[in-house]
Every structure is written in structure tokens, then in C-alpha cells.
Amino acid sequence: MSSRGDMPAWADYVLLPLINLLLAFVLSGLVVLAIGEDPVRAMRILVEGAIGYPEAIAFTLYYATNFIFTGLAVALAFHAGLFNIGGEGQAYVAGLGVALICLYLDFLPWPIIFVGAIALGMAFGAAWAAVPGWLQAKRGSHVVITTIMFNFIAAALMTYLLSNVMLEPGRGAPETRRFIASATLPSMQTMLGWIGIEAPRSPLNFAFFMAIAAAFLVYVYIWRTRWGYALRVVGQNEQAARYAGIDPAKTIIVAMAISGALAGLMGVNEIMGAHQRLLVAFTGGFGFVGIAVALMGRNHPLGVCLAALLFGALYQGGAELAFEMRAISREMVVVIQGLIILFCGALENMFRPWIATLFARHKAA
Amino acid sequence: MTQTALRLSGIDKRFGPVHANRSIDLSVAKGSIHGIVGENGAGKSTLMSIVYGYYQADSGTIEVDGKRVTIASPQDAIAAGIGMVHQHFMLVENFTVLENVLLGAEGGALLAKGEAAARAELARLARDYGLDVDLDAKIEDLHVGAQQRVEILKALYRGARILILDEPTAVLTPQEADKLFELLALWRSQGSTVLLITHKLREIMAITDRVTVMRQGAIVATRETKDTSQAELAELMVGRRVATRVPKSAAAPGAEILRVEHLSCIDERGAARLQDISFSVRAGEIVGIAGVSGNGQTEILETLAGLRAVASGRILYKGEALPPPGTPARAKFARSVAIAHVPEDRHRMGMVVGFDAYETAILGYHDDDALRRGPLLSESRSIERCRDLMGQFDVRPADPRLRSGQFSGGNQQKIVLGREIDRDPDLLLVGQPTRGVDIGAIEFIHKRIVEMRDRGKAILLVSCELDEILALADRILVVCGGRIIGEADGAAADEKRLGLMMAGIAA
Numbered sequence: 001m002s003s004r005g006d007m008p009a010w011a012d013y014v015l016l017p018l019i020n021l022l023l024a025f026v027l028s029g030l031v032v033l034a035i036g037e038d039p040v041r042a043m044r045i046l047v048e049g050a051i052g053y054p055e056a057i058a059f060t061l062y063y064a065t066n067f068i069f070t071g072l073a074v075a076l077a078f079h080a081g082l083f084n085i086g087g088e089g090q091a092y093v094a095g096l097g098v099a100l101i102c103l104y105l106d107f108l109p110w111p112i113i114f115v116g117a118i119a120l121g122m123a124f125g126a127a128w129a130a131v132p133g134w135l136q137a138k139r140g141s142h143v144v145i146t147t148i149m150f151n152f153i154a155a156a157l158m159t160y161l162l163s164n165v166m167l168e169p170g171r172g173a174p175e176t177r178r179f180i181a182s183a184t185l186p187s188m189q190t191m192l193g194w195i196g197i198e199a200p201r202s203p204l205n206f207a208f209f210m211a212i213a214a215a216f217l218v219y220v221y222i223w224r225t226r227w228g229y230a231l232r233v234v235g236q237n238e239q240a241a242r243y244a245g246i247d248p249a250k251t252i253i254v255a256m257a258i259s260g261a262l263a264g265l266m267g268v269n270e271i272m273g274a275h276q277r278l279l280v281a282f283t284g285g286f287g288f289v290g291i292a293v294a295l296m297g298r299n300h301p302l303g304v305c306l307a308a309l310l311f312g313a314l315y316q317g318g319a320e321l322a323f324e325m326r327a328i329s330r331e332m333v334v335v336i337q338g339l340i341i342l343f344c345g346a347l348e349n350m351f352r353p354w355i356a357t358l359f360a361r362h363k364a365a
Numbered sequence: 366m367t368q369t370a371l372r373l374s375g376i377d378k379r380f381g382p383v384h385a386n387r388s389i390d391l392s393v394a395k396g397s398i399h400g401i402v403g404e405n406g407a408g409k410s411t412l413m414s415i416v417y418g419y420y421q422a423d424s425g426t427i428e429v430d431g432k433r434v435t436i437a438s439p440q441d442a443i444a445a446g447i448g449m450v451h452q453h454f455m456l457v458e459n460f461t462v463l464e465n466v467l468l469g470a471e472g473g474a475l476l477a478k479g480e481a482a483a484r485a486e487l488a489r490l491a492r493d494y495g496l497d498v499d500l501d502a503k504i505e506d507l508h509v510g511a512q513q514r515v516e517i518l519k520a521l522y523r524g525a526r527i528l529i530l531d532e533p534t535a536v537l538t539p540q541e542a543d544k545l546f547e548l549l550a551l552w553r554s555q556g557s558t559v560l561l562i563t564h565k566l567r568e569i570m571a572i573t574d575r576v577t578v579m580r581q582g583a584i585v586a587t588r589e590t591k592d593t594s595q596a597e598l599a600e601l602m603v604g605r606r607v608a609t610r611v612p613k614s615a616a617a618p619g620a621e622i623l624r625v626e627h628l629s630c631i632d633e634r635g636a637a638r639l640q641d642i643s644f645s646v647r648a649g650e651i652v653g654i655a656g657v658s659g660n661g662q663t664e665i666l667e668t669l670a671g672l673r674a675v676a677s678g679r680i681l682y683k684g685e686a687l688p689p690p691g692t693p694a695r696a697k698f699a700r701s702v703a704i705a706h707v708p709e710d711r712h713r714m715g716m717v718v719g720f721d722a723y724e725t726a727i728l729g730y731h732d733d734d735a736l737r738r739g740p741l742l743s744e745s746r747s748i749e750r751c752r753d754l755m756g757q758f759d760v761r762p763a764d765p766r767l768r769s770g771q772f773s774g775g776n777q778q779k780i781v782l783g784r785e786i787d788r789d790p791d792l793l794l795v796g797q798p799t800r801g802v803d804i805g806a807i808e809f810i811h812k813r814i815v816e817m818r819d820r821g822k823a824i825l826l827v828s829c830e831l832d833e834i835l836a837l838a839d840r841i842l843v844v845c846g847g848r849i850i851g852e853a854d855g856a857a858a859d860e861k862r863l864g865l866m867m868a869g870i871a872a
Contacts, residue, residue: 226736229731240716
């Protein structure tokens with residue numbers, strides 16, 4: 001009757017994903033074997049490249065930060081019954097909001113820049129998602145269509161602004177000047193330095209902590225507030241929402257805005273933390289991978305964090321792998337990531353009936 | 366000597382931990398109407414699904430006309446001469462009757478040849494059984510009684526000699542039901558066999574030859590219909606004595622609580638759903654709205670609850686006009702002035718099946734200050750409220766953390782009804798309070814509704830079960846085609862007259 005079948009929660013949330021992950025790795029191993037490389041060695045390089053030394057860990061966490069934000073964005077919208085695949089565009093536009101403050105108001109005191117840039121980034125992301133939300137709620141235009149179209153609009157807008165308005169004169173690439181130091185997020189290296197720990201240079205920055213906090217707050221919002229309750233009712237049964245006096249249109253717009261703000265935080269991590277300047281196509285597909293992260297994380301903030309870590313590790317370890325093993329190109333790594341998305345996301349229910357039967361038998365016996 | 370048309374031996378079926386059928390032995394005599402009764406979840410539907418090939422039994426055998434058969438799919442069942450008419454019709458709405466009958470039995474790649482043969486055959490069936498249906502009419506243009514005849518035609522056309530009918534009268538007026546029973550009797554007299562699944566004991570007594578009672582997946586008794594009674598069957602079904610009608614004193618109506626004046630409403634397609642509806646409900650009375658499903662009852666309930674906009678008319682509550690319905694804020698407002706609404710379709714509207722029970726138990730009241738802790742919605746208080754409600758309304762299992770959808774129909778309904786009654790409303794709008802609910806729970810739910818009335822509350826009851834209206838209502842309004850076409854006193858109401866009015870024949 002329920003989608004959970006007859007198995008205990010731990011099997012659903014731990015055992016099943018692990019089986020799927022294992023299968024994805026086995027298949028990836030076969031692919032590596034097929035192109036004439038040693039899968040065991042490839043695996044070792046991948047793992048070592050992801051978590052083998054401090055710098056690797058820092059990079060893994062930096063990528064994971066992006067995935068947490070975009071994964072949360074997808075997950076939250078999903079609970080309202082919305083499939084926000086516009087995280088890419090929302091983060092991109094959020095980068096603009098961040099840059100406006102960090103470039104043009106950088107004479108302000110540091111705390112004001114800090115709060116203002118993050119807030120404007122989130123607000124830009126929220127607005128970029130709220131418009132599709134409004135179109136869905138009031139006009140019935142499906143968010144899947146509109147959010148993806150908004151990705152293209154964002155890309156065109158940003159390219160125009162960067163190559164015609166905001167670019168630093170005399171620079172070859174379409175990007176702005178570097179922000180001044182007081183208009184950036186402190187890096188992990190700096191922060192650990194404050195407490196006397198030496199850390200390697202990496203793009204990992206304060207936004208990582210924001211991501212953890214965001215995951216916690218999203219959990220509280222969805223499951224512990226009446227707004228989250230209303231959001232879930234709308235997501236699961238719009239008729240029941242109307243019956244309960246909940247305004248589905250308003251709920252949908254608000255949910256999209258929050259989702260966009262979360263995706264926007266990825267822009268904060270990249271622009272204010274890692275690059276410290278606004279540049280073309282900085283979103284690099286993280287917005288799309290957020291869909292897979294949410295899917296794998298079962299749209300639960302904790303699951304999203306774990307899935308984000310896995311994808312962060314794959315990104316970092318994969319880069320190392322492409323560097324170390326000549327036969328394995330960057331594209332090969334994408335294939336492996338694709339397999340994981342396939343097994344953990346798209347085929348997540350493949351083993352469910354089988355395992356449910358096993359548990360049922362066990363229980364009956 | 367009577368022959369056996371269908372014999373089931375040792376049918377056993379499990380769904381995971383649920384033992385749906387426990388070594389069922391059943392034999393159905395040829396040329397008889399055999400009733401199967403039981404509460405929801407007793408295993409009737411599972412058993413019939415096995416006979417019709419939707420499920421495979423884990424063990425046991427099926428014999429048709431003394432020959433062992435293997436039924437692995439509905440095709441096998443049809444080949445063995447078994448036909449089934451489902452409670453929810455399996456018809457393609459925008460196909461004609463002929464096209465529906467041919468669906469799956471086209472008789473070749475080209476339709477024309479099959480159609481010609483089918484026309485001749487259907488004409489014969491229609492003549493033999495009085496199944497007059499316009500073969501070229503579209504299903505969506507037919508009323509439910511005619512749609513059901515199409516389902517029966519479909520089964521007969523495929524050569525069914527054993528016909529399974531699942532709750533066939535749920536959507537029919539009493540007159541249509543009588544017509545169906547005449548047809549079944551004629552069918553029986555020609556040597557065919559009917560398996561009738563129902564929870565209406567009156568029908569069992571009226572039409573069947575034998576009746577089998579199921580409880581918790583097993584057969585508890587098989588009786589010759591002439592040797593049993595409704596009371597005995599009810600007791601066998603539930604496992605204890607039940608009152609088929611709750612005791613109720615005469616109503617003592619007080620002040621007028623609800624007054625509806627000239628209400629009209631139009632649906633999305635521009636068709637009139639309600640036309641000039643006027644009535645009132647007073648404190649301490651139950652007003653029942655009787656009618657065949659789809660004649661405006663839903664619209665009446667939904668406009669009063671605030672969910673549906675009206676074209677014209679006024680709704681007065683305690684003497685004051687309510688704001689115009691149709692906005693979420695209005696639905697919320699209704700709750701704030703002590704109007705509660707138990708929707709007709711609990712799955713579609715009254716609950717969220719994927720939510721835990723305690724979350725369903727606060728639906729519509731999630732803004733209550735009592736459930737708040739700072740900015741948060743207090744889980745412990747919601748659970749406490751749910752536990753309290755489960756105790757009061759005897760919800761089983763009393764587990765606030767169980768998913769709403771995993772409760773049985775009766776217990777789901779108790780949660781929804783309990784949620785609304787628990788707020789002690791002055792006006793209760795209640796639709797189909799016992800749809801898909803077991804006899805034991807029906808008795809309980811009816812008692813609670815009467816109890817509310819006795820506490821001086823106003824109740825508007827919508828039900829498609831005439832029995833339920835007759836059992837509960839102090840005053841009965843009959844709707845047909847979006848109009849109120851008659852009114853009757855609850856105590857003196859005559860079922861036959863009500864039935865005629867439901868069919869649109871004003872008396």
C-alpha cells in the first residue's frame with residue numbers, strides 16, 4: 001500500500017542505497033576493465049584522490065557544499081510537489097546579486113557586505129524561481145518547462161552583462177575584477193588559521209558551514225513548522241490542502257522562492273567564497289547534479305548531505321583519476337557518475353520488491 | 366440434482382505478512398445466485414481477484430463445471446466462462462457501447478467484420494435478457510445504470526456462464542437495483558450462475574439462494590438464504606452482535622443555524638450543477654440529502670464548506686451571511702466559526718494518505734495556537750491530540766505514527782470524523798460518513814452523529830445510501846439534477862417514494 005513496502009526504515013534508507021551504490025561501482029569497474037585498465041587501481045586512485053590527504057578532503061567538501069545547496073533546493077520544492085530543475089539559472093542569477101554588493105558597495109563595513117551580499121544573492125535566486133512558481137500557481141505553466149527556460153534566460157543575461165557591462169576593462173575573459181578582501185567569505189585555510197591550525201589552500205570556505213546550517217533549517221522548516229506542514233499537504237494532495245484552508249497558489253510560490261534562495265546560496269559559495277569575482281558559467285552543472293543528489297538523498301536534508309558528500313568525493317576523486325590514469329578521460333569519469341545516478345536515482349526501486357519480499361519472509365518465518 | 370459451477374478448494378493467499386485468504390473451500394451451485402458478504406478486508410475481493418485471474422493463489426485449486434482449470438490471467442478466466450463486473454466500471458468513456466464491448470474481443474485485425482458479428486450477437490443478448498442499450502451511444506452519455514448494463518453485456522458477449530458482480534448496486538437507485546435483480550433472476554433461470562459480492566444484507570436476503578460469510582480471510586459460514594436473517598449475517602460478519610439501526614429519539618430542533626437561499630453554481634464547463642437550492646438546518650436536527658451520486662450533493666457540501674464558488678445565492682449562518690465561498694481563506698474561516706466538514710471522499714480530500722496519522726489528525730487545524738510551540742508546530746502536542754482522538758473514537762491500531770493510508774477504511778473515517786467532531790462544531794457538514802466502512806464501524810459512526818445532534822448541534826448529512834439517510838435523518842431532502850425535488854419527514858419517509866424522487870420522478 002505504501003511506497004515503503006514492508007521493510008524497516010533502516011533497510012529503506014541505508015541498505016537499499018548501499019546495494020545500489022555497490023552495483024554502480026561494480027558496473028563502473030567493468031567499464032574500466034573494458035577500456036583495459038585495472039579497476040582496483042582506479043578505485044584506489046579515486047578514493048585516495050577524494051579523501052586521501054587534507055587538500056583532497058577540502059576540495060571534496062567544497063564541491064559537496066555546492067551539492068548540498070542545490071540538492072536542498074530540489075528536495076524542498078519536491079515536498080511541495082514541484083520539480084525545480086532551474087537551480088542552475090537561479091544560482092547563476094544569485095551570483096549577480098552577490099557581485100552587485102561585493103563590487104559596487106564594497107566601501108561598506110565588512111559585516112554589512114557579508115549579510116547584504118548573501119541576502120541579495122538569495123533574493124535574486126528566490127526571484128528567479130518565484131516567477132516560474134507564480135506562472136505555475138496562477139497560469140498552470142509547468143515549472144519543469146519554465147524553470148529550464150529560465151536557465152537559458154539566465155545564461156544569456158549573464159553572458160550579456162559580463163561581456164558588455166560588468167567585465168573588467170582590459171581583461172580577456174568575460175569576468176569582473178576581483179572583489180576586495182573584505183568583500184569575500186573567509187576561506188577554510190584562513191578560519192583554521194585563526195585557531196592555529198595549518199590547512200592547505202583550497203576553495204573551501206565559510207559557505208560550507210552555511211550549507212550544514214541550511215540543511216538543518218530546511219529539515220526544521222519542512223517537518224517542524226506549520227508552513228512546512230502546509231507545503232507537504234500541497235505537495236501530496238492539493239485537494240486536501242484546499243479543504244484544509246491552505247492556499248496552494250501561495251504555498252507553491254513561496255516554496256519555489258525558498259528553493260531558489262537555496263540554489264542561490266550555491267552562487268554565494270562560488271562567487272563570494274571560491275572565485276571572489278563574477279565569471280561566466282561558474283555554475284558548471286552543479287544545479288543539475290543537485291537533482292540527482294536530492295533523488296539519492298530521498299529528499300531528506302540528511303540524505304542530501306550524505307549524497308552531496310558522495311558526489312563531492314566523486315567530483316574530486318574523478319578529477320584525480322582522469323589526471324592519473326591516461327586511459328580514463330574526464331568523460332569516463334562522467335560515465336561513472338552517470339552510472340551512480342542511474343542506480344541510486346532512476347533505478348532506486350529496482351531491488352525494492354525483492355528486498356521487501358525477503359523481509360516479509362523473514363517476518364513470517 | 367444440482368451441479369457445481371465453480372468449486373474452490375484450499376485457496377490460500379498471502380500478501381507479505383497479510384494472510385488475505387485462509388484455505389478457502391467454496392462451491393457454487395450451477396443456476397444459483399450465491400452471495401458473498403464480509404467486512405472490508407475480509408478477503409472477498411482478493412478471492413474474486415483470484416477467480417478472475419488478477420492474482421494467483423499461493424495454493425489451492427479451482428474447478429469450473431467439474432474440470433480443474435488454471436487461471437493465470439483474466440483471459441484464462443474468460444476462456445473458462447467467468448465474467449466479472451467491477452464496482453468501478455472498466456469502460457472507455459469516449460468510446461461507444463459497441464466499441465467497448467469489442468475491446469479485447471475484436472475478432473481480427475479489421476474492425477468491420479467483428480462489428481457486424483457483434484451487432485447480431487448483441488441484438489440476441491439484448492432480446493434474451495432485456496438488456497436494452499443503444500449500441501452507438503457513447504459511454505459518457507449514459508447514466509450509471511446503463512453503463513453497468515454495458516459491463517454485463519461485455520461479460521455475456523465473451524461467453525460468461527459464471528458472472529461475478531462486485532458491489533453492483535453501490536451506484537444505482539433502488540429502482541435500477543430492482544431492475545438489475547430481475548435481470549439476474551432471469552439469467553439464473555436459464556442455468557447460469559451469479560456470484561454477488563455486497564455488503565448490503567437486504568440485497569442478499571432479497572435475491573440470493575445461498576450466502577457465504579467471510580471474516581478475516583476465512584469463510585465463517587455458508588447458509589441457505591431462506592434459513593438465515595440479516596441479524597445473523599451481520600453477527601457472523603462482525604463476530605459480535607450489532608445493531609443494524611442505532612436507536613434514536615425524536616429530534617428537538619432549536620434555532621435555525623444554517624439557511625441557504627437560492628443557491629446556484631456552475632462548473633468549469635459552464636454546466637449548472639446547482640439550481641436554486643434553498644433549505645435550512647436547525648440546531649438539534651439532522652437533515653439528510655438523498656440522491657443518486659452526482660446530482661449536486663457534492664456541490665452543496667463543498668459550497669457550504671467554502672471550497673466551491675457560487676454563481677448566485679446566499680448562505681446565512683446563525684443569521685449572518687457568510688463571505689462568498691471559493692477561496693482557501695473562506696474554508697479556513699468556516700472552521701473558525703465552528704463549521705466542520707467531513708468530505709465525501711476522504712482519500713481525495715479529507716486526509717493525506719502518505720502522512721502519519723497524527724499529521725492527518727490536524728489537517729485544517731494546523732494553525733491552532735494549542736499546537737504551537739514558539740514558531741514551531743509541536744509534534745508532541747499533535748501526537749497527544751491524535752492519541753486522544755484515537756481513544757475517543759476507538760481507532761485501531763491506536764498508533765499516531767502509522768501512515769494514514771495503512772488504516773482500514775473504517776478507521777480512516779473515524780480519524781477524519783473524529784478530527785471534525787472533536788472540535789465541537791455547531792454545524793457539521795458530513796458526506797458519505799460510512800462509505801467503505803465496516804458494519805461495526807458504521808454503528809459507531811452513526812451513534813456519534815446522533816449523539817452530536819442530541820447535544821443540540823446542526824448536522825447536514827449527504828449520503829448515497831438511502832438506508833443511511835433513513836436511519837439518521839430527521840428531515841430528508843431529495844436532490845436530482847442539481848435541484849431539490851422533494852422533502853420528507855425522516856420518521857415517515859417511504860423508501861419507494863424517495864427512490865422515485867431520486868430518479869427524477871417528483872411524487
